[in-house]
Amino acid sequence: MSSQFEIKGLPESYEIQRSFDSEEYLDAVLRCRVYLESWLGEYIFVLLFPSTEEANEENRRFIQERFSEMFFQISWLKEKEYISEKDYINLDKIRLFCDKVIARGEVFSVVSFENLNKYLETAVYYCNKIKNLTNQVIQNTMLKDCLLYTSPSPRDLST
Numbered sequence: 697m698s699s700q701f702e703i704k705g706l707p708e709s710y711e712i713q714r715s716f717d718s719e720e721y722l723d724a725v726l727r728c729r730v731y732l733e734s735w736l737g738e739y740i741f742v743l744l745f746p747s748t749e750e751a752n753e754e755n756r757r758f759i760q761e762r763f764s765e766m767f768f769q770i771s772w773l774k775e776k777e778y779i780s781e782k783d784y785i786n787l788d789k790i791r792l793f794c795d796k797v798i799a800r801g802e803v804f805s806v807v808s809f810e811n812l813n814k815y816l817e818t819a820v821y822y823c824n825k826i827k828n829l830t831n832q833v834i835q836n837t838m839l840k841d842c843l844l845y846t847s848p849s850p851r852d853l854s855t
Contacts, residue, residue: 709820721803721812728819729766729794732787735826736769742830743778746837766791778829783822790819 708731715724741759745751763769770791774784793815796806803812 708823712816712820716816722797722801724816725794725797725803725812728790728816728823729798731823732790732819732826733766733769735823735830736766736773736787737763739778739826739830739833740769740772742833742837743776746833766794783825786818787822790815790822 708727712724712727712731715721715727737759740763741751741756744759745755763772766787770779770784770787773779774781779787793807797803800806807815
């Protein structure tokens with residue numbers, strides 16, 4: 697029995713799919729958690745440090761230290777209203793599921809095969825959603841910077 701976790705534009709989903717197809721279910725769950733935490737951290741990074749001048753190693757370390765765990769990531773995003781209540785609840789369910797699986801070191805004592813599919817599909821969906829939000833922030837910042845440099849100054853309009 698197989699499922700499809702592939703989402704166009706998300707290379708991580710292929711690795712999750714490979715683990716799942718190889719019946720390495722614990723690995724698939726761990727990969728989902730790592731990828732989701734990585735994308736959440738990257739999203740927070742571009743929200744807090746949108747300019748290229750601020751995108752440095754010192755600020756990246758700050759994000760890694762302050763937002764190293766998914767609980768802190770989703771709590772901050774919800775508090776600052778970057779994610780909806782529904783997204784927060786779903787992401788927290790994924791977090792709690794992964795925590796249980798990791799604590800037990802085994803998947804099927806925590807969840808049935810069918811529910812495992814649902815959790816993995818939801819995790820991949822949120823990886824993709826957060827990746828897209830991150831890219832949107834980057835594009836908006838680049839557009840804003842571009843407009844700032846190409847807009848005419850008031851002196852140019854006085855001719």
